Amino acid sequence: xxxxxxxxxxxxxxxxxxxxxxxxxxxxxxxxxxxxxxxxxxxxxxxxxxxxxxxxxxxxxxxxxxxxxxxxxxxxxxxxxxx
Numbered sequence: 001x002x003x004x005x006x007x008x009x010x011x012x013x014x015x016x017x018x019x020x021x022x023x024x025x026x027x028x029x030x031x032x033x034x035x036x037x038x039x040x041x042x043x044x045x046x047x048x049x050x051x052x053x054x055x056x057x058x059x060x061x062x063x064x065x066x067x068x069x070x071x072x073x074x075x076x077x078x079x080x081x082x083x
Contacts, residue, residue, distance in 0.1 A: 023078045040077060047072070 025034040032040050047069050052061055073079070 022076065026079070040073075043076075044069070044073060
């Protein structure tokens with residue numbers, strides 16, 4: 001019997017292939033809401049872990065990295081605000 005392989009690193013690519021899952025809403029406080037809030041937060045988490053070194057404190061990371069991730073998110077997801 002073959003051994004079960006360990007689960008690899010998540011890339012969240014499957015979620016982005018469905019257009020209905022690319023619409024994300026925000027409330028007045030900037031928190032994601034709606035049915036796609038969880039998948040958006042998972043995607044943001046994966047992107048931050050991939051691009052930002054885990055051993056650096058947030059204040060020592062170049063702010064441009066955060067801006068690049070946010071701009072990429074705006075391209076991939078339809079972001080709506082209630083404000």
